[in-house]
Amino acid sequence: MNQHVVIVGGGPVGAAFALALADSGLEVTVLEARQVTAPLASRAIALSESSHLILERLGVWNQLVANAAPIRSIHISENGRFGRTLLTAEQFNHPTLGYVVDYVHLGAVLEQALDQKLTQRVQLRYGATVQSLQPDAEGCTVNFEQAGESLSIRAQLTVVADGGRSINNIPGLNRETRDYGQSALVARVRTELPHNFMAFERFTKNGPVALLPWNADEMALVWVETPEKAEQLRQLIDVRFLSDLHQHFGDRLGKFTSVAHRNLFPLKMASVRPATAQHLAVIGNAAQTLHPIAGQGFNLGLRDAWELAQSIAITPHAELGGVAMLAQYSRSRRKDTGGGMLFTDFLVQTFSKDIPMLGGLRGAGLAALDMLVPAKQYLMRKMSFGAQK
Template sequence: MTEHVDIAIVGGGPVGAALAAALAGGDYRVAVLEARSRLAAQDPRAIALSQGARLILERLGAWSDLADQATAIESIHVSQRGGFGRAELLAAELGVPALGYVTRYGDLYAALAGQLQQSGAMLLTGAQVSAIRSTSAYGVVEFQRDGIDHLLSADLVVLADGGKSLPGRQAVKDYGQTAVICTVTTAQPHRQRAYERFTPEGPMALLPLGEAYALVWTVPNAKAEAVLALTDAAFLARLHERFGERQGRFLTASGRAAFPLRMITSEPAQAPRLLRIGNAAQTLHPVAGQGFNLGLRDAWHLAQLIWDADKAMLGSAEFCARYQARRAPDVRGGMAMTDLMVELFSNDHFVLRHGRGLGLALMDALPPLKKAFARKMMFGAQAW
C-alpha cells in the first residue's frame, strides 16, 4: 500500500506531537507514524519545563491541559558540596511568573498527544518503521502495520523518534554516570524552590513537584546498583549526607529507577528530504534540565520555517540547510553549556573547586550576569 503526504513525522512522542500540533490548520498534509499501539507513556521521570517551553506549549494549546499538574519554580538555589560559593535565581528579580515548571512525563505527553489528535494529522499508531531513504524528489518511509507492508512518500520526512528508525553516525560521550530518580518528601515545604547541588560524583537536582520533590541524583555507574539496593532509610540517610540541611530531614522516597547518562550527537541526514529533531538529533546530560526544552524548540522553529517557506521548497536541500543553520547556535550552545557544567563540577580538584565557588559568588553578586544565565536557561540561544 502506497500513499503520499507533504510531511511525514516518524515518532509520535512529545516532540513529534508538538510539531504536528504546530502545523495544525495549515494546508500541508501531515502523517505521524508511532510505533506504539496507543498514545500513552509509562515513564517515571519528572520533566523540567523552562519558561520558554511554557510559552510554546501555550501557543500549541497544550498548556491548559497541563497547568494543573505542573508546579512552578520560583527560585533556584545553586551550590557545590564541599566548597564555598552559591547563587540564587529568583523569578521576581527577572520579571517572569516562574523560572520554569516541573511536571510528570506522562502528564506532559497526555497534553501534547491530545493536541496531536486534534491537529488533523493522519495518525498511524502501531507503525513499525523498517527503512527510510530519500531521493531528490521525496523521502520514503517503509513500515508495517497490522501485518501489512506500507510505503509512505513525503516531501519532508522528520525523524522525531530518538533516532531509532534511521541509524547513522553518532558522536557519543559517556559520562560514566547514572541518574537515580525518585520522588522524595522533606521536613520543610519546598515553597517552589528548586536546588541544583554539584558534588564530586555528579550533580544532584531537587525539583518541586506537587507537595514533594522530584530527585535526580547522579552517581558513578559503579555505584548505581548499590544505591538502588539501599533500604529506604539508608537511601534517605545517604541523600541527606550528600545534600545537606537546607530542607531538613528527608522523610520518604518513592520507588527508584536509573538511567545511564550520555551526550549523543547524531550526524545530520546527509540527504535532502530528511531532518532530525529532539533526541533523534541530540541527547543531553540532564544537568540544568535542558534536553526536552531544546527538542521542543526544534519542533517549534521547524514549524515556523515550514509555515514561512514556499511549498515547492519543502524538504529541498536548501530548506534543510536553512533549518540546520537556524538551529545550530541554540543546539550547539545548549550542548556545550551542559557538557561544560558536568566537566567543571563533577570532580574534587582543588583549583577547580575554588574557581567554581568564585564563579558562583560572582554570578550571585552581579545581577546582569545572573540575568543573562537565567534567560539562557529559559529561552535558549535567542536569549543572548
C-alpha cells in the same frame, strides 16, 4: 508522493511538531512505535519560559499548567565548598523561573490535543515501528512495521523525532556519541522542611544532584552517579536510601521522609550532524541528547519542532524538504543547539571533576555570580530562551 510530511516518533517533540502543522493544510502522518495503551515512566521535566510560550501557541498550556509546579527560585551549591548562588524569579522580573511537569502528563496532553486535530490529512498511527529510511532527490521512503505487516510510505519531508533510540543509520548523517559513564536515578521524595517551590542543584564530585518542586509536598529527585552506584541506590531499602540521600544532599531540607518511583537513566551526549539531509530533518533528542544537568533537552527539542514548523509555513508546498528550506532551518537552529550542547557539556566537565584548584575556582565562581545580578539575569535568559535570543 503519499504524504507531505511523515514524522518518525510521537514522543513529546514529535507530537508538538505534528500539532504545530495540524492546521497547515498539509498531509501529515506520525508513526509511533508505542501501542496506544503502553504506560510511560513518570519523571520530571523542567520547562523554560520559551517552552511555556510555544506550548501556549500550540493551545495546550492551560491543561499543562493545571498540573505543573512553578519554580520560584533555584539554589546552586557545591558539596564541601563555600560558594553558592541563589536565582530568584524577582531578579528576572518574572512570576517563575520555569515549571515542572510530568513527562507522562506532557505526552498525554500533547497527544490529546493532536487527537482532536486528526482528519484524513493528519494521521497518528500507534504500534508503527520505523525500520529504515531511504532519502533521495525527490523525497524519502519510510519503511515501517505495523501489526506484523511490512509497509512503506513516501514523504516530501521526513522528520525523525525518535529520541535517537532506533534509527542510527540515516544516509548522509553522522551520529556522534559520548558515554558520560553516569546514570541518573530519578525518584519522588518528601522532605521534613517545606521546599517553598525552590529547586536545588548541588554539585558533587560524582555528579550533580537536583531536587525540583513536584507539587506542594513532593520533590522530583535527579541523582547522578556512576552506573554501579546508581543501581545500588535503586535497590536500597527506603530507610537506607533516605538517609544516604540526606548525607549526600545535606541539611537544607531537613530529613528526607519518603521515596517512590525510583528509576534509572544511563547518560550520554549524542548528536547528529548535519541534522538535515535531502528531504529529511532530525529534531529533539534524535538530533541532540544532552546530560540532564541543566534541564535543557526537551526545551531545546521543542524549539527545533517550533522552528521547523515555521520554516515549513513559509515554504511553498512544492518546495517542501528542498535544499533551500532545510538550509534556512539549519541556519536558524545552529546557534541554539550548538550553544545548548556546549553549555551542558561545560557544566558536566567542570562540576563533575575532583580537581582541587578547579574546586576552589568553582566555589569562588558561584559566590561571585551570587553578587552579580546582571550576570544572573544573563544566565537565566540563556536558560530560558537558549542561545538564539
